[in-house]
Amino acid sequence: MEKQTMTIREMCDAFNVTPRTLRFYEAKELLFPIRDGQKRLFTHRDRARLTLILRGKRFGFSLEEIRQLLDLYNADDQQVTQLSRTYEIAKSRLAEMEQQRAELDEAIADLKKQLDWGADRLASLRAHDAAA
Numbered sequence: 001m002e003k004q005t006m007t008i009r010e011m012c013d014a015f016n017v018t019p020r021t022l023r024f025y026e027a028k029e030l031l032f033p034i035r036d037g038q039k040r041l042f043t044h045r046d047r048a049r050l051t052l053i054l055r056g057k058r059f060g061f062s063l064e065e066i067r068q069l070l071d072l073y074n075a076d077d078q079q080v081t082q083l084s085r086t087y088e089i090a091k092s093r094l095a096e097m098e099q100q101r102a103e104l105d106e107a108i109a110d111l112k113k114q115l116d117w118g119a120d121r122l123a124s125l126r127a128h129d130a131a132a
Contacts, residue, residue, distance in 0.1 A: 005041035030067055060093050
């Protein structure tokens with residue numbers, strides 16, 4: 001059975017994040033833990049939000065985009081607006097990532113050619129020195 005609330009340490013362990021990260025997301029109004037004196041207690045809603053925050057970060061969404069998407073959850077349209085906007089941003093981000101991958105593939109191929117040329121040149125110079 002899942003706990004109703006989790007402490008900051010439990011959240012850190014469960015999500016492999018630091019307390020500083022959780023406090024940062026709280027300051028950015030992405031998470032809203034219950035405050036009990038100095039203690040922060042994270043609800044099921046906070047855990048769901050953190051899952052989405054971390055996924056969004058992994059996909060390269062900005063924190064502002066993530067915050068806006070999370071805020072759309074409360075729109076009174078069964079999440080149609082939230083899902084539509086998430087889909088638009090994700091599609092755009094995928095296109096950016098694919099472009100970056102193409103550029104990286106090109107740079108890797110070019111670097112491999114340069115390494116091959118360098119290896120051939122070194123072998124040639126060493127052969128010349130050995131013959132001299």
